[in-house]
Amino acid sequence: MNAQGNILDVLYKSVLKFLVPLTPLETYSIIVQEAIKLVGGDEGVIYLSVDGELQNVYSSSKTNPKDIRSNGYTHTSFSQRKAFVINSNAIKKVQPSLFKKGIRSSLFIPLYYKNKSFGVLVVRSLKSNKHFSNQELDTLKVFGSLASLAIRKMQLYDETSRALAMRNQFIALAAHELRTPLTSIHGYIQLLQNKSSSSLLETKWINNMYSESMKLMNLINELIEVNHIEAGRQIYNFSEVDLLSVCEQAIKRLSDAYPKQKIKFKFSPKTSLKVIGDKEKLFQVVFSLLDNAAKFSSFDKEINLELKSKQNNIAIVIKDKGRGIAKEDLPKIFEGFYKGENNQVVGMGVGLLLAKTVIEKHHGKITISSKLKSGTIVRIILPKIRYD
Secondary structure, rough: OHHHHHHHHHHHHHHHHOOOOOOHHHHHHHHHHHHHHHHHOEEEEEEEEEEEEEEEEEEEOOOOOOOOOOOHHHHHHHHHHHOOEHHHHHHHHHHHHHOOOOOEEEEEEEEEEEEEEEEEEEHHHHHHHOOOOOOHHHHHHHHHHHHHHHHHHHHHHHHHHHHHHHHHHHHHHHHHHHHHHHHHHHHHHHHHHHHHOOOOHHHHHHHHHHHHHHHHHHHHHHHHHHHHHHOOOOOOOEEEEEEHHHHHHHHHHHHHHHOOEEEEEEHHHHHHHOEEEHHHHHHHHHHHHHHHHHHHHOOOOEEEEEEEEEEEEEEEEEEEEOOOOOOOOOHHHOOOOOOOOOOOOOOOOOHHHHHHHHHHHHEEEEEEEOOOEEEEEEEEEEEEOOOO
């Protein structure tokens, strides 16, 4: 292999190190180490623009000047997006303090993204017989573009991580703060429901308030559960669970929320419909899926819930004849906080994420098939209890 082939091979191996998620310090360290290796240097520095000023964010040595001069080489490389090499005579003349510290040759590589500079990579030689060549400068120009992408990727990843952390913190705070007063409101509505009233209109209002407060409670509980998933704090209480009972409770809850909705329930009689699971979480999954079906269906279109016992598994199948899901949206439906472009239905878009998480924790599987204007079919497969 020729010299150019060797350089390309080394560059390729360097790039591979940037493909995994890295912290800022890890990214800077790898960039400097790989740059030094590529040109046979001794030390390296990365300067990045912070609030309009270049700051030393990483260095493999202690020979760096404290301040970046506005007319110095580093600033010139940054402002003009220009890569260049300087050797001992120029260093001795312009920066005698660095020459006294042993620096004999330096490479300056601008770091930029979409024609906007954001930093400079500097590689230095401390050997009196090692002055960087134009070929080594060209090598670092190529590497500099890859290093720029690596830094930008890291910055975007870091920004996204911080944004997600802030989002999760806000969700947790908001959900907990909302749940306390809403629990009280919901309790008072239940008291009003139990109080006899001769006014049919008043009874209708109370029932509507109850239905709407239930929807809010479900939204808040979903937000809290998502936050627990993100933080890895979901707690499961496993025991023997009768899925027939779970489905019947979910249907009753749905009937309270949607009194006019038609639901047809079919199940395998005289067969075991029991699994090992968390009853409350399985109830939430079934109710959430029925709730989705009701949201996207008109009252005159029946929702079908079927509970089927197979040899080693139990299947829960929910079919509706609602608006369906667009083909382009199907791959994204299990992502948190995702709603299709034309989805105007109230909700946070987290129900399916929660359902998938819960079912997978039960060693089961959930799949969805759908077509626009043709309805949706949700299938859940859970392992049956075996008594042999």
